[in-house]
Amino acid sequence: MPRKELDKIYNPKDFEGRIYQNWEEKGYFTPQIDENKTPYTIVIPPPNITGQLHMGHAVDNTLQDILIRWRRMQGYCTLWLPGTDHASIATEAKIVEAMRKEGVTKEDIGRDGFLERAWDWKKQYGGRIVTQLKKLGSSCDWTRERFTLDEGCSKAVLEVFNRLYEKGLIYRGNRMVNWCPCCKTSISDAEVEYTEQQGNFWHLLYPVKETGEMLELATTRPETMLGDTAVAINAEDPRYAHLHGCHVILPLLNKEIPIVCDEHADMTKGTGVVKITPAHDPNDYEVGLRHNLPIVRVFTYDGHMTGAEEKAAADELFATGKAAANEPEVLDCGKYAGMTTMEARKAIVADLEAGGFLKEIEPLTHEVGTCYRCHTTIEPMVSKQWFVSMKELAQPAIEAVRGGDIRFIPERFSKNYFHWMENIRDWCISRQLWWGHRIPAFYCDDCNETVVTREANPVCPKCGKPMRQDPDTLDTWFSSALWPFSTLGWPDETKDLDYFYPTSTLVTGYDIITFWVSRMIFSGLEYMGKKPFSDIFIHGLVRDSQGRKMSKSLGNGIDPLQVIDEYGADALRFMLANGTSPGNDMRYGDDKVKAARNFANKLWNASRFILMNLSDEIEKPELPDELLMEDMWLLSKYNSVVKTVNDNLENYELGVASQNVYDFIWDVFCDWYIEISKARLNAGGQTALNAQKVLVYVMSGILRLLHPFMPFITEEIWQAIPNDCETIMLASFPAYDEKLNFAGEEAEFQRIMDAIKAVRNIRTEKNVPPSRKAHVYIETSYGETFKKGVAFFERLCSASGVTVEETVSIENAAVGVTDSAKIFLPLGELIDREKELARLHKEQESCQKDIDIISRKLGNADFVAKAPEKVVANEKAKLSRAQDRMQKILESIAAMQ
């Protein structure tokens, strides 16, 4: 098979695109279902079709790809199922914005026209993020790509809605919801973000009808006062005991409203008096229910004060008996009608002041709920919406995590999860949007009948008339919650579903646990009867180099595509995986990518070196029959790194695993083995051939170890060196092999390394340039070991020759001491007897310190008695080595005097 040549310069742009295309064309990403294999499945957290690849996607998908590639190479039948999310609210907002620029509104073009535009938009931009994911190297099975609004997913949504409704777990009713006046839709509790804002406490005075006194109370939202239907005090409050059963006259409206006693009024806060606006405050709503207070709405759904028109519409409902439970009345706000809530606030405060009802204004900062999409302040509103009853669904979902059937990595995130699930409130799932799954509920305008059905055009079961479908759509997360099984074919019983479900690992950021993870868990358990995944691997955020969140408003976002363009996808991926720990945030730094690129370059050049010295006889990676000490040292080291890497990947310690590979490649393989192999390669013959075989064998292993992290460069090199598989993607991932365990040779070679380092030390200290060679005399009882390493000294520390003896006596030489040898470096005029002695004394001192520390430990009876044998034995071995060294130091000193 003709091998590829490697360019002199590592230039990822030359091959990353080509390699990806080839992988995809060959179908390597698509698993062949095999009952004899174990499946390993990841479903992608579907990116929004509105999205562009950002660093958050880059980490998320890099981590998934590492896991998938590793498992695929291990022989699992792996499926990484990709897809995108329709992102109802975000997409609709973008399209509305684009239309606004053309001067068109939703109402102008109607529902069908709007949806047509939306699908066009999806067609145009929906594929963008997919292309970008490919640049990253994501080995997704694109033949199974899904979309949350495609036919299959829609079928799943329809099925789930019907089942829950039939079970009584979905209901419709007037409830307090979070209303976004900008998006003009309700949103769920999870979608509210709290931000700190400057505001005021307006201290108002309400006159008491019975006593004529003024009751002081404070509010942050004076414009809601028109909707007040009571004032609450605490029953225990002595200040107001005389007011039980009394009334206040609501200023401006001159309306009599009761004073009620309720636990919500906190005696310790402010004056202990609270105004109650059931239609526009969640707490007040509860108070209202407890005391059966009227609910009076004063805001329109687009952020204005209500007027005669709105009032008439509401009155009509009551008049025709169509008002549901808790249907709010509507106030005609008169002179305030039509104002925005902010305008009304100003006008109302002015009028209150004029009437003597305003006592004071106290500035304060407080947390205000905002919409997580558009950051508009949320207006709590009583509104008729669809809800999922959560308590019953949450219970098994809590159990699954508590019992360990599903686990969070790191484990601490389960606490967030429990907290959320245990305090969960019903989920508001209807959205006043058009882009999304339309709610399969139908109403009969004639007889007020409601039907939830799988049919598209039902007729009223009561009067046989055609029905009107609910205009609302479902929360985006409703379909995301079904993602792990809707994408595999559910509700149909498909082979994929049977084989790949439950999925193995979910990889996602901690910011999305409540939105998505928790909902997938209860959904999987409820509809599939099986958990959606076993492991939840949580990662942190990528921040900028100063530790700030990357955001559009700050303009500090780093575009992953630009990074890929400059340094290559491998460098970006490695940077994102290396030096991170699960669940923790990380900082992006250009220097980090550069370091990763340099590492790729190192590997590139090591491969070029091997190729330059490769004979045609070597057809595939295979060890020679005869191994030398240094070969065994390398293989033994390699074998242990294989084990650590696998262990760390198993534990989701991807950062540590990548570091393991990095260290081995750079330090062990390149800096030591390749250097020492040069002598043999130059010598030619059998020994050179054997060295080549070891180089190729270990290189082949290294590439496979690194492939999950750096898929492109490893494939490019794989195609250039002798290999045993048409693609590295499908080659076997290295596994620990007892036969490669050479502890003895590892220790032997370590002695030589120590000696070489000692020589290098002396030479640097004396500023001897490499061009000035010196003979190295080694006094050691490990003669055999050192004789095998003679050539290494010449290559690695500028030795002109090496003499190995049991005893050496050289005048005028620098002396270095290791555990196993004394090294003499006769450097003629550079040697100053006094300085040499001083250096030896310094070594003696530090060696003595070691001995003292260890002796103290071993002299401690408790230590010897209580510490594990292994630890004690280790200390003893250390002591004996230090003592050997000390003896050699003392001998050397004596010899000099």
Place this chain on the structure above:
RNA sequence: GUGGGUGUAGCUCAGCUGGUUAGAGUACCUGCUUGACAUGCAGGGGGUCGAUGGUUCAAGUCCAUUCAUCCACACCA
């Protein structure tokens, strides 16, 4: 208010269930154009592991207290 994270070399961060004299990258200093690589090689300086106390033969690692910083959830009339 409740829960959680982080605090280790100038900077960015590793350090798993406690067990060598605490590591890496980067920055810094010194010296190297020996044909894989200057995106490199060799050598070096630099940390009382936020503070205090405790458990233990042994603490960066476990416990308590405390300081700093960040986050989540809740509340704020």
